[in-house]
Amino acid sequence: MVGATVASPLCTWLVAPCMTVACDKERSLGPRSVSPRRRWREASLSGGGGRGSPRRLISAFCGAGIQGLMSSCLAFEPCAEFYSSRNGSAFFGGNGFSLFGPQNAATTRRQRRAAHSSASSGKVMSIAVQPEKKVAEKKRTHTKQQRVVVTGMGVVTPLGHDPDNFYEKLLKGVSGISEIETFDCSSYPTRIAGEIKSFSSDGWVAPKLSKRMDKFMLYLLTAGKKALENGGLTEEVMSWLDKERCGVLIGSAMGGMKVFNDAIEALRISYKKMNPFCVPFATTNMGSAMLAMDLGWMGPNYSISTACATSNFCILNAANHIIRDEADVMLCGGSDAAIIPIGLGGFVACGALSQRNSDPTKASRPWDIDCDGFVMGEGAGVLLLEELEHAKQRGAEIYAEFLGGSFTCDAYHMTEPHPEGTGIILCIEKALAESGAAREDVNYVNAHATSTPSGDLKEYQALIHCFGQNPEGSNPIRQRLRLECTFWAIQGYCVTCAKTRNDNKAIRTGWVHPNVNLDNPDENVDVNKLVGSNKERLDVKVALSNSFGFGGHNSSILFAPYK
DSSP: OOOHHEEEEHHHHHHHHHHHHHHHHHHHHHHHOOOHHHHHHHHHHHHEEEEEEEEHHHHHHHHHHHHHHHHHHHHHOOHHHHHHHHTTTTTSSSSSSTTTTTTTTSSSSSHHHHHHHHHHHTTTHHHHHHHHHHHHHHHHHHGGOOEEEEEOOOOTTTTTTSSSHHHHHHTOOOOOOOOSSOOOTTSSSSSSOOOOOOOOOOOTTOOHTTTOOHHHHHHHHHHHHHHHHTTTTHHHHHHSSOOEEEEEEEESSSOOHHHHHHHHHTTTTGGGSTTTTHHHHHTTTTTHHHHHHHOOOOOOOOOOOOGGGGGHHHHHHHHHHHHTTSOOOEEEEEEEOOOOOHHHHHHHHHHBOOOOTTOGGGGGOOBBTTTBOOOOEEEEEEEEEHHHHHHHHHOOOEEEEEEEEEEEOOSSSSSEEEEEETHHHHHHHHHHHHHTOOOGEEEEEOOOOOOOHHHHHHHHHHHHHHTTTTTOOGGGGGGGGGESSSSSTOOSHHHHHHHHHHHHHHHHOEOOOTTOOOSBBBBOOOGGOOSSSOOOEOOOOOOEEEETTTTTTEEEEEEEEEO
């Protein structure tokens, strides 16, 4: 007990002066042309020369155990805030001994008892925390100036695996929904999905791995490498990239369901029959990890799972890593392959799927009064994001610029959006504030619109609440607001990145794809705000990609033409 009483304030005190020196040095530096992280790396590579450099400070602490630690800290003088804090002692608070001499030390027993109680309660910890907070705030302000652009795209979808071919089919109104062929689903009330009929990972994934991996990982790895190829990141360019500043953030809503389901079936016989990779290949994070291992990228790497909003969340977080100067290049997006018996059966049990089996291409019909549920889909979509100067330095082709975004939670229901659309509205308002984009400049919205009666209408009303008062332009090409969705064509959890990829093509080409199957629009929907049954020409100023996932996850991202 006595040891703990001494150790806690001792460790706190030892850290405080060291942080004070770092803080004081930070204040004296003034404006910086490079980030603290990059300066740290340069100092390490050059041998850490210079008094007070990070490398020398660490060496001092590690050199001779506790004696080295004590001697290092003895060289520092606490800051004024330290002595002005409550009780003002450098060790126990009000009294005890001070390595820097007494500073209004307590002299009575009552004062010593109060000081001892304060030290034991951990109040002295605030001394170390305050300087660190100031440094963090300074970093955040500095790195806000980074700009992020889209330089590459990769897709694996029911409409094809080439980005340009995928976009052209969308413009023609081609649907990727068809009857399921992977397994016998004749006994299911829903027998249609956005199923990928033809796919090969040859040339993208090692044959040994492709035999063991779940399809969601094969789609992810293939789409990720296609994005690199599309972005001009050849082997030669890759060789000079700083791989410590290249990351992967590709999520999945369902993960490796097939691999895990096969493991359960094998377990019915014996655990010895199970695939030894069944656990790692079933987890949602392993796709990003495997791609990073393949590329040797050591930057930010993880996955996010927020149902249908997964890809939007990943794109926004990846962009934020670049904005905070934690990365120069990020691969981001989503991948899923849940069209298997347990996946289809689970959604059927929820009562969420369309049963329009006789006419699959007409099944998904957002904002139409005859919609009867969404349609499952599979595939992957990946964007290549880069810091602007990094992209310009290598002469990259820029599709669009990321302006900003946000995410919120409805905190209302597992599958239904809030009746008043409060979560969606809050998300859009925060995205506008974060990006600095003017509300009236948003003239193209790719909505979530999954062909569910309640969800589609609530989202539409939220979008109109935010942008419905935008002035209409006299020139149709510059009309102020056009809404569309991409779910009718491909469906599934990967759709948010695929449609974001479509948004970036629309920004660049000026063509937006049609809203298909809108035969009987809901009476609460103004069709004049929607893209019609044919592709339209539009001079996009600012594009909004909106998504909603089970659990009330909202995400809004804003893009604009690069200027």
